[in-house]
Amino acid sequence: xxxxxxxxxxxxxxxxxxxxxxxxxxxxxxxxxxxxxxxxxxxxxxxxxxxxxxxxxxxxxxxxxxxxxxxxxxxxxxxxxxxxxxxxxxxxxxxxxxxxxxxxxxxxxxxxxxxxxxxxxxxxxxxxxxxxxxxxxxxxxxxxxxxxxxxxxxxxxxxxxxxxxxxxxxxxxxxxxxxxxxxxxxxxxxxxxxxxxxxxxxxxxxxxxxxxxxxxxxxxxxxxxxxxxxxxxxxxxxxxxxxxxxxxxxxxxxxxxxxxxxxxxxxx
Amino acid sequence: xxxxxxxxxxxxxxxxxxxxxxxxxxxxxxxxxxxxxxxxxxxxxxxxxxxxxxxxxxxxxxxxxxxxxxxxxxxxxxxxxxxxxxxxxxxxxxxxxxxxxxxxxxxxxxxxxxxxxxxxxxxxxxxxxxxxxxxxxxxxxxxxxxxxxxxxxxxxxxxxxxxxxxxxxxxxxxxxxxxxxxxxxxxxxxxxxxxxxxxxxxxxxxxxxxxxxxxxxxxxxxxxxxxxxxxxxxxxxxxxxxxxxxxxxxxxxxxxxxxxxxxxxxxxxxxxxxxxxxxxxxxxxxxxxxxxxxxxxxxxxxxxxxxxxxxxxxxxxxxxxxxxxxxxxxxxxxxxxxxxxxxxxxxxxxxxxxxxxxxxxxxxxxxxxx
Numbered sequence: 001x002x003x004x005x006x007x008x009x010x011x012x013x014x015x016x017x018x019x020x021x022x023x024x025x026x027x028x029x030x031x032x033x034x035x036x037x038x039x040x041x042x043x044x045x046x047x048x049x050x051x052x053x054x055x056x057x058x059x060x061x062x063x064x065x066x067x068x069x070x071x072x073x074x075x076x077x078x079x080x081x082x083x084x085x086x087x088x089x090x091x092x093x094x095x096x097x098x099x100x101x102x103x104x105x106x107x108x109x110x111x112x113x114x115x116x117x118x119x120x121x122x123x124x125x126x127x128x129x130x131x132x133x134x135x136x137x138x139x140x141x142x143x144x145x146x147x148x149x150x151x152x153x154x155x156x157x158x159x160x161x162x163x164x165x166x167x168x169x170x171x172x173x174x175x176x177x178x179x180x181x182x183x184x185x186x187x188x189x190x191x192x193x194x195x196x197x198x199x200x201x202x203x204x205x206x207x208x209x210x211x212x213x214x215x216x217x218x219x220x221x222x223x224x225x226x227x228x229x230x231x232x233x234x235x236x237x238x239x240x241x242x243x244x245x246x247x248x249x250x251x252x253x254x255x256x257x258x259x260x261x262x263x264x265x266x267x268x
Numbered sequence: 269x270x271x272x273x274x275x276x277x278x279x280x281x282x283x284x285x286x287x288x289x290x291x292x293x294x295x296x297x298x299x300x301x302x303x304x305x306x307x308x309x310x311x312x313x314x315x316x317x318x319x320x321x322x323x324x325x326x327x328x329x330x331x332x333x334x335x336x337x338x339x340x341x342x343x344x345x346x347x348x349x350x351x352x353x354x355x356x357x358x359x360x361x362x363x364x365x366x367x368x369x370x371x372x373x374x375x376x377x378x379x380x381x382x383x384x385x386x387x388x389x390x391x392x393x394x395x396x397x398x399x400x401x402x403x404x405x406x407x408x409x410x411x412x413x414x415x416x417x418x419x420x421x422x423x424x425x426x427x428x429x430x431x432x433x434x435x436x437x438x439x440x441x442x443x444x445x446x447x448x449x450x451x452x453x454x455x456x457x458x459x460x461x462x463x464x465x466x467x468x469x470x471x472x473x474x475x476x477x478x479x480x481x482x483x484x485x486x487x488x489x490x491x492x493x494x495x496x497x498x499x500x501x502x503x504x505x506x507x508x509x510x511x512x513x514x515x516x517x518x519x520x521x522x523x524x525x526x527x528x529x530x531x532x533x534x535x536x537x538x539x540x541x542x543x544x545x546x547x548x549x550x551x552x553x554x555x556x557x558x559x560x561x562x563x564x565x566x567x568x569x570x571x572x573x574x575x576x577x578x579x580x581x582x583x584x585x586x587x588x589x590x591x592x593x594x595x596x597x598x599x600x601x602x603x604x605x606x607x608x609x610x611x612x613x614x615x616x617x618x619x620x621x622x623x624x625x626x627x628x629x630x631x632x633x634x635x636x637x638x
Binding site: 154226 | 296297298299301322323324325326341342346351352525526527528529530531532535536546547548549550551552553561562564566567568569582614615616617618619
């Protein structure tokens with residue numbers, strides 16, 4: 001049988017409003033990086049190399065959120081040049097920590113922060129990539145988990161569905177035998193409403209989950225908020241918990257807005 | 269037989285001589301969990317647990333009781349039906365694939381501190397995995413040679429209801445040795461009975477003495493005390509039929525409002541056995557592995573079949589779980605799927621209580637039209 005040398009799939013990594021941490025997860029795949037480079041051609045990855053290869057690209061990994069009119073245009077150009085587009089990290093999938101602006105008046109911010117605010121061209125809201133173009137897969141996390149990233153690339157190369165679960169962090173805690181910090185220590189934890197993927201990192205160090213991976217598939221945030229109140233947390237702390245890296249993810253946003261309506265009268 | 273507290277060291281030695289890996293209770297991260305133990309010093313001596321719905325606290329006892337706690341977040345299924353397991357690894361060869369199974373020789377387990385409700389849970393999983401058409405070879409291999417040292421409960425916890433389920437607190441079956449701990453009048457000893465030939469053989473090595481009437485009575489009283497301390501109760505009379513005729517009861521909507529679908533109840537349940545099988549592939553496509561992991565009927569993917577999810581709402585998932593435990597399990601496996609250990613109540617982050625849910629439906633029986 002004649003063996004045809006197949007060309008390697010071309011991968012691109014794009015950055016929008018973000019801290020670069022998720023792109024770094026790819027470079028942090030130290031043990032697997034050489035294997036990966038044997039299987040794919042890196043066509044565009046400025047964090048790793050200035051050398052670029054023309055598109056179109058077979059797989060684009062997009063980091064960051066859309067915060068400027070320029071980026072709102074640029075993402076369409078990225079999409080046009082990408083056969084598959086996977087967004088990576090809380091910024092790209094939910095607007096990131098910078099989506100905290102979405103709850104405030106951005107013009108007021110710019111007028112205070114910048115000496116010449118007229119030069120600032122920014123959007124009122126920081127939004128997820130999927131709000132602008134079709135996204136084939138969203139990989140959650142702040143930052144993403146490198147094991148999950150390799151799973152997505154491996155599945156892409158094998159032409160199979162990636163095993164990225166959307167259940168709660170609790171399932172990870174229980175599988176690995178981590179003692180529940182909420183039940184056994186009374187520590188408020190977002191694990192029951194947060195998507196797995198981090199191997200329940202914080203609870204395994206006896207900390208409550210911070211919700212880095214955003215809402216799980218069926219997040220009952222109202223019920224969890226009730227429980228946090230029973231543990232002595234006020235609405236103020238609850239709003240802060242839901243408004244971090246995934247503040248603008250639908251379920252977390254709705255819960256924090258509902259809590260705001262309730263008021264911060266019992267803040268502590 | 270009566271063995272003094274120091275006899276536990278001899279128990280460890282005797283189990284080690286027989287090449288067992290001893291697994292038992294130990295204190296870790298603010299709870300009494302099950303782990304591999306080196307010696308009796310690893311046991312939770314002087315500790316107890318306080319339990320209620322969604323609440324567990326490790327507390328100091330004012331005595332040196334070794335087994336003076338109830339049950340923790342772990343159960344023995346962690347060892348008999350492991351949460352992560354690689355089933356096989358396949359590697360590409362010129363002429364196809366070479367498949368390798370993980371069959372590393374493993375020392376058999378000795379489980380130390382198994383409660384009566386847990387013995388019943390193991391018996392239930394035996395029926396699931398070992399009886400019927402399809403036997404699980406992984407479970408069988410781990411279960412077959414396991415040595416079981418049971419402990420009769422001298423106290424019950426806030427979420428215990430084994431008396432309702434007729435599964436405790438005294439071990440009646442399925443053990444090699446059963447211990448009852450007695451702390452009385454400055455004495456600390458164990459009344460030990462054997463439940464098998466190998467148990468009797470090992471018991472002879474513990475240097476015990478024949479139990480006196482007084483000692484036997486003290487052990488009986490300890491277990492009787494536990495009977496009176498059950499924190500929960502569940503009326504099982506006609507429970508299956510009750511649940512079958514209340515499929516459309518409004519209570520299911522109410523519990524769904526609180527339920528997080530977080531899967532904790534199923535993970536801590538000593539009889540829940542569901543798992544998922546997932547394949548992973550190497551980046552270079554040269555190798556692939558198949559893994560089995562614990563899964564839960566509360567996750568969406570679990571009930572996803574071709575064309576969609578058959579249980580889309582949390583209501584339908586909670587109803588499926590509770591009805592399976594308390595009703596359909598009888599039809600499927602010939603017994604209740606609940607042993608009254610109370611773990612699902614304690615470890616539910618929002619304190620949903622299976623006994624309370626069943627009682628609420630019983631109180632307001634509303635047969636749905638078929």
